[in-house]
Amino acid sequence: MTDVSKDQVFDQVKDAxxxxxxxxxxxxxxxxxxxxDLDLDSIDAVDLVVHLQNVTGKKIQPAEFSTVRTVDDVVNAVAELLKED
Known part of the structure; x- marks a missing residue:
């Protein structure tokens, strides 16, 4: 997954x-x-991170997700990871 638009990342996050x-x-x-809004808890957030790591093939550092609060925050964090190639 290189050169991925934020819309594509949003779709991946939404699907997840x-x-x-x-x-x-x-x-x-x-x-x-x-x-x-989505009634997730910290365990759900970990599950989401693991899933996104599998989808992107990128290692997501817990600190990078510590400030994530909204769906858009997740999208931005994943988009930044994908740019790091």
């Missing part, structure tokens, strides 16, 4: 949230808060 947590795709918008 639907697949892993059985969320309604209509609820997954960039400004949705992971913990309050």
């Amino acid at each position: 949230l639907v697949e892993l947590f059985e969320l309604d795709s209509a609820d997954i918008v960039p400004e949705a808060h992971l913990y309050t």
Whole structure:
């Protein structure tokens, strides 16, 4: 996955949230808060990170995800990782 647009990353993140947590795709918008709007907890966040590592082939450092609060934050973090080649 190189030269990936943020829209493509968003689609990957959205697919992951639907697949892993059985969320309604209509609820997954960039400004949705992971913990309050989507009812994820810290264990869910770890599952999401592991899934995204598998999809991207990139190692995601926990510190990079410590500030993630919204779907858009996840997209930005993954997009930054993908740029690091």
